[in-house]
Amino acid sequence: MASPTVAANAYANFAKLMERGGLEKTGSPVAGPSFGELVKDAVGSVMEVGKKSDAQTMAMASGKANVMDVVTAVADTDVAVSTLVSVRDRVIQAYEDIMKMPI
Numbered sequence: 001m002a003s004p005t006v007a008a009n010a011y012a013n014f015a016k017l018m019e020r021g022g023l024e025k026t027g028s029p030v031a032g033p034s035f036g037e038l039v040k041d042a043v044g045s046v047m048e049v050g051k052k053s054d055a056q057t058m059a060m061a062s063g064k065a066n067v068m069d070v071v072t073a074v075a076d077t078d079v080a081v082s083t084l085v086s087v088r089d090r091v092i093q094a095y096e097d098i099m100k101m102p103i
Contacts, residue, residue: 043084049077053070053077056070056074
């Protein structure tokens with residue numbers, strides 16, 4: 001289950017990504033990141049969280065880490081993977097809906 005802190009961090013990261021694709025002060029649109037870049041960044045961040053979780057697990061196995069740190073890292077990885085899977089499912093559903101539209 002996601003904690004409020006994890007959700008707040010996710011919203012903040014999303015806001016940072018979207019700032020690049022906002023409007024200039026003049027009101028004209030700014031070329032933001034492409035959808036592919038957003039997906040690549042999301043997958044990269046999930047991989048980074050997974051690597052941190054693995055490092056914490058290995059540190060605990062060698063007696064250098066606290067159990068709470070490992071549990072927190074694993075929970076963060078679970079939230080990141082669940083979010084990525086949910087987004088993937090939504091993208092697939094949107095694609096299927098588009099394919100069902102008459103031309």
